[in-house]
Amino acid sequence: MDEQVRKQKSVIGLHILGEVYTKEISTLNNFSSVRDTIVESVAKAGLSQVGTAEHVFPEGGFTFVILLAESHLSIHTWPELGYLNMDVFVCNVSKDNSVAARNLFDSVAELFRPYEVVKREVIR
Amino acid sequence: MDEQVRKQKSVIGLHILGEVYTKEISTLNNFSSVRDTIVESVAKAGLSQVGTAEHVFPEGGFTFVILLAESHLSIHTWPELGYLNMDVFVCNVSKDNSVAARNLFDSVAELFRPYEVVKREVIR
Numbered sequence: 001m002d003e004q005v006r007k008q009k010s011v012i013g014l015h016i017l018g019e020v021y022t023k024e025i026s027t028l029n030n031f032s033s034v035r036d037t038i039v040e041s042v043a044k045a046g047l048s049q050v051g052t053a054e055h056v057f058p059e060g061g062f063t064f065v066i067l068l069a070e071s072h073l074s075i076h077t078w079p080e081l082g083y084l085n086m087d088v089f090v091c092n093v094s095k096d097n098s099v100a101a102r103n104l105f106d107s108v109a110e111l112f113r114p115y116e117v118v119k120r121e122v123i124r
Numbered sequence: 125m126d127e128q129v130r131k132q133k134s135v136i137g138l139h140i141l142g143e144v145y146t147k148e149i150s151t152l153n154n155f156s157s158v159r160d161t162i163v164e165s166v167a168k169a170g171l172s173q174v175g176t177a178e179h180v181f182p183e184g185g186f187t188f189v190i191l192l193a194e195s196h197l198s199i200h201t202w203p204e205l206g207y208l209n210m211d212v213f214v215c216n217v218s219k220d221n222s223v224a225a226r227n228l229f230d231s232v233a234e235l236f237r238p239y240e241v242v243k244r245e246v247i248r
Contacts, residue, residue: 013209017139019248053177053191065189065196067179072187076195076215085137085248087211091200120246124143124209 013071013091013124014098016105020084021116028077028084031062034111042066042073045104047090047097070097073104084112137195137215137248138222140229144208145240152201152208155186158235166190166197169228171214171221194221197228208236 027034031054042049051067060079065072071089078084088105090097109117151158155178166173175191184203189196195213202208212229214221233241 015141017246017248050179050187051177051189053175053189055174055191057193063174063191063196065175065177065191065198067177067187067189069181071200072189072198074189074196074198074213087213089198089211122141122244122246124141 013089014101015071015089015122015124016087016101017120017122018086018088018105018109019118020086020109020112020114022082022084022112022114024113025079025082027112028079028082029060029062031056031064035064037111038064038073038075038108039066041104041107042068044107045100047100047104070101073108075108137213138225139195139213139246139248140211140225141244141246142210142212142229142233143242144210144233144236144238146206146208146236146238148237149203149206151236152203152206153184153186155180155188159188161235162188162197162199162232163190165228165231166192168231169224171224171228194225197232199232 048069049066050069053065054063056062061077063076065074071091074087076085086105086108088101090101092098172193173190174193177189180186185201187200189198195215198211200209210229210232212225214225216222
């Protein structure tokens with residue numbers, strides 16, 4: 001599909017897919033210590049929360065999703081691997097939220113004190 | 125990062141990013157008509173729901189996320205564009221959930237009676 005057609009048929013949004021590696025394993029287990037800060041980061045980035053869902057796994061790790069008016073943020077942590085993945089997906093209909101999405105991604109990733117962050121950006 | 129290192133450092137999962145186009149606009153507005161069927165599709169695919177979040181926009185369209193023990197499914201609909209995007213993301217730690225993810229994607233996409241579906245698969 002060429003770009004011209006795609007623009008007519010779809011929302012142009014930015015989806016950041018991130019892999020985050022940390023040696024601070026406690027940050028991957030302790031959901032309550034990061035939950036409120038993540039929520040605050042969404043507001044600071046100028047994005048609009050419209051819902052949340054969360055699950056803490058008995059064997060360790062957690063999943064957290066924030067629904068945004070602009071799409072969503074998701075986090076899945078794997079303490080046994082020193083790893084989490086994070087997605088920030090924003091549509092850019094009423095305004096370009098790309099900078100807000102990148103700022104949100106970086107500020108939340110920083111909470112886990114990573115030694116490596118691998119990001120992919122998908123336009124969709 | 126070469127594949128050998130990646131395997132040691134990360135979960136290998138499958139993330140399907142889908143763009144779905146339909147002329148059946150009512151399916152993109154009427155969340156209550158598809159919600160339960162989507163939830164049933166998760167169970168039929170053999171995946172495990174651990175939470176949900178949803179938001180119906182006053183101006184039309186909805187967002188629905190199902191947290192899975194294996195990661196998540198997300199849907200954002202845009203009635204004014206005859207478009208929705210859907211992500212099915214599964215990790216493959218205890219077993220390979222790739223077939224289940226593809227089946228889930230296809231069965232949920234079908235609910236919207238699409239005339240075109242564009243899928244990208246990201247290994248992460």
